[in-house]
Amino acid sequence: MYVIDVFSGCGGFTQGAKQAGATVILAVDSWKEALDVHALNHPETEHWHEVVGGDPSLFAGRLRAVADLKVPSGEHLHVHFSPPCQQLSGVNHSRNELKGLALVEWSFQVAELLCPDSFTVEQVRNPFLLRTYAHLPHRIYKMCEHGIPQTRVRVLFGDAPALPFAPAEPILSFLNDVNILPGTCITNHNMKRVLGKKSNPIAYATRDLSQTSFTVTRAQPQLYRNMKATILPIEVVARLQTFDANYFAGLKMCVARRLIGNAVPPSFAELVVRELKKSLQHDLVFNVCPQEAGGRGQCGTHDG
Ligand SMILES: C[S@@+](CC[C@H](N)C(=O)[O-])C[C@H]1O[C@@H](n2cnc3c(N)ncnc32)[C@H](O)[C@@H]1O
CATH class of the missing domain: 3.40.50.150 (Vaccinia Virus protein VP39)
Incomplete structure (x- = not known):
């Protein structure tokens, strides 16, 4: 073909x-x-x-x-x-x-x-x-x-x-190389944006690490840890999107994330x-x- x-x-x-x-x-x-x-x-x-x-x-x-x-x-x-x-x-x-x-x-x-x-x-x-x-x-x-x-x-x-x-596979199996604290969750959208109203503290949509990841986008999913959402390493994001991380070798993180998303x-x-x-x-x-x-x-x- x-x-x-x-x-x-x-x-x-x-x-x-x-x-x-x-x-x-x-x-x-x-x-x-x-x-x-x-x-x-x-x-x-x-x-x-x-x-x-x-x-x-x-x-x-x-x-x-x-x-x-x-x-x-x-x-x-x-x-x-x-x-x-x-x-x-x-x-x-x-x-x-x-x-x-x-x-x-x-x-x-x-x-x-x-x-x-x-x-x-x-x-x-x-x-x-x-x-x-x-x-x-x-x-x-x-x-x-x-x-x-x-x-x-x-x-x-x-x-x-x-x-x-x-x-x-669940998110957990992609995080082997990342230092994860127990009980952390992957977050996707800030619910403030989704619901169109403010919440204090900021509410996130979360999934347990034993579940499938949220959709990979430019900035998501993230890891929720110690009351803070942190961005995932590029290797993990690439693998969640089923790319070999070498595909983006040498690129700035923000460019690679946009391409992957x-x-x-x-x-x-x-x-x-x-x-x-x-x-x-x-x-x-x-x-x-x-x-x-x-x-x-x-x-x-x-x-x-
Ligand atoms: C959904 S992405 C494509 C993803 C791609 N098929 C892949 O598998 O990686 C849409 C693409 O359309 C391109 N694009 C948007 N408007 C365009 C236009 N008018 N002419 C050519 N490319 C355009 C963007 O640069 C972007 O790369």
């Missing part, structure tokens, strides 16, 4: 696709620092540093030219899109959902025009997004049900395969690509080219 990774960031999806045996021919992102890390870890991939979102037919044409050059005839082309989620994320209280939808819609348009053998568009599970695209095939993934050690939930539109169930967990991407490859062997790819079938959404919705 050959993969194009649009909104590639530092390469969470790319890394996972490669772990599943795919060849990633192209990565596109507007964030120079992220793309540099991508290039360092995946030097064989072509990199386009640009802001996308313009004429979808022009962009689809450029992708087609790369695919024609790099994908041997008869081989499978998969295109993955991870458009930014800030404007659709529930933790952003000033989000503009219509704005958030723009690059999702653009991704669908590019996929429709390019008509690859399969495609996926990844997003947060936003109710407005799900209502808007309820007619398109999609699947919602609770990542901790597939071995990813955090509560992250995401939706994949397009050729979203069913994934095998695998329980995720933004990424698709590689192990999740690996499962997606692996299952997609399996479904190909059984002719189960859901996506039907509009020219052939008069529209998308031939297999309906699989939400679960």
Whole structure:
């Protein structure tokens, strides 16, 4: 399988696709620092540093030219899109959902025009997004049900395969190298922000260390200890996001944390690509080219 990774960031999806045996021919992102890390870890991939979102037919044409050059005839082309989620994320209280939808819609348009053998568009599970695209095939993934050690939930539109169930490890097993005092908890959001009101002392959402971690973001999860929330070491955060910490070697902590928080967990991407490859062997790819079938959404919705 050959993969194009649009909104590639530092390469969470790319890394996972490669772990599943795919060849990633192209990565596109507007964030120079992220793309540099991508290039360092995946030097064989072509990199386009640009802001996308313009004429979808022009962009689809450029992708087609790369695919024609790099994908041997008869081989499978998969295109993955991870458009930014800030404007659709529930933790952003000033989000503009219509704005958030723009690059999702653009991704669908590019996929429709390019008509690859399969495609996926990844997003947060936003109710407005799900209502808007309820007619398109999609699947919602609770990542901790597939071995990813955090509560992250995401939706994949397009050729979203069913994934095998695998329980995720608790936070405790990632903290072996950290000096933990008994009774400490991982915290996620400051409840003052979530509830929209002040509390004294500050209230945090907490989980016991024997549970799966909260979703990994730029600044979360943290360790609650001695009445203080402390940031976790980068090695632990990288592993919770299923990256090898060496992937971010030499980067400033704050940059690495931003890259990690933004990424698709590689192990999740690996499962997606692996299952997609399996479904190909059984002719189960859901996506039907509009020219052939008069529209998308031939297999309906699989939400679960
Ligand atoms: C959810 S992150 C992608 C994560 C990535 N797929 C991974 O697995 O690591 C969204 C990415 O979209 C990029 N982005 C946002 N707006 C963009 C635009 N208009 N053009 C290109 N890239 C953009 C951001 O720089 C960010 O890296």
